[in-house]
Amino acid sequence: MQQFANPTRFLSLANRALPTIWVVTIILFAIGLYGALVSAPPDYQQGETVRIMFVHVPAAWLAMLVYTVMALASAVAIIFRHPLADVAAKTAAPIGAVFCFLALATGSLWGKPMWGAWWVWDARLTSMFVLFLLYVGYIAIWQAIEEPTRAAMIARIVALVGFVNIPIIKFSVDWWNTLHQPASVLRMDGSTIDWSIRWPLLVLGLAYSFLFLALHLMSMRSEIATRKLRNLQIARSGEA
Template identity: 75%
Template sequence: MQKFANPTRFLRLQSAIQPWVVAATIVLFAAGLYSGLVMAPPDYQQGETVRIMFVHVPAAWLALMIYSIMALSSAVAIVFRHPLADLAAKTAAPIGAAFTFLALATGSLWGKPMWGAWWVWDAGLTSMFVLFLLYLGYIAVWQAIEDPARGALIARIVALVGFINIPIIKFSVDWWNSLHQPASVFRIDGPAIHSSILIPLLIMATAYTMLFLALHLSAMRAEINARKLRQMELAHVGSS
């Protein structure tokens, strides 16, 4: 891991893999949308509204995964002092916030026709809303604190403390009564949904993951360059 601690080496690696990640994202989205909107049958109970699953569930998975990556990066920054770890967490946060917003909004659009309500304050939905607030809080810490070292320290604490919420979201639908259905893909006794729905869902989830990777790599590159720019501007001002 320390091998990639050097930003120059990271930028070289990013340049090499970025086109492949973008190409894979486009192909997977095309395949996922075709299989989800054309090939998959309507559900016998939910009808066509089941197709909301193909944009809602991957967004929700990504929301949890990205926050976990931020917490892991923060832990790596504390333990190993990896120079890119804070940068990885910082640049992942806006993407995670966008996916969390999408999970909440598409969930609401799915809930209205299925439950008869746009929103209910049950454990699953509320803990997801708390995750959205945690993302915003994390972003606000970086924006609000001028001293980057102090900002990084507080941001790490927010990421690690907020990680407590991740298992709560994952298991809330099993632990408490909720309008939200229990886990139907990642279960000990296997997925509870038919392969005609499961396959498009997994393709879309992979497409979302590749999209995150493409955006994250690009954002990390921009952040490294932005830091380089600030240092060059300071040096330039100092020398002139």
């Protein structure tokens, strides 16, 4: 792991891996969308509306996974001072924010026909909305503070403190009486969803994960290039 903390080695690895990751992403999306829109049957209670779940659930999973990646990277940045850890956390945030927004928006589009309301302030929805605010706040810190070392330190603290919200989101449906349904895929006693609906969901979850991996590697590559350019400009102005 230590050897990939070197930006040059990381870039070389990323450049070699990216074409394969993109191909796998496209294949997974093609299979997953076929399963979601063609193969999976309508639900006996929800009808065709159940198909919203295939884009809503993976977006929600990724919103939580990306924030976990940010918190881990921030912890690594504080403990080991890896040169790439802050880059990884910073570049993951906009991607996670988009997934979080999509989870909220597609959930709302499911809620209106099923619950009769676009939005309710129940524990799962509220904690997910808090996650979105955490993403926005984290991005705002990097935008607002010009001095990169200071921005990185504050951003690390926000990412780590905000991580408390992730188990709250996961267990909100168990801890409180919510309108949102309890966990039905990732359960200790096995999934309660029929395989015909579960497999497209799992494939699309994998597709979203590979999409994140591809976009994250590319974002890290551009952030490394931006930082390298800034360092070269500073070095040149020092020579002049």
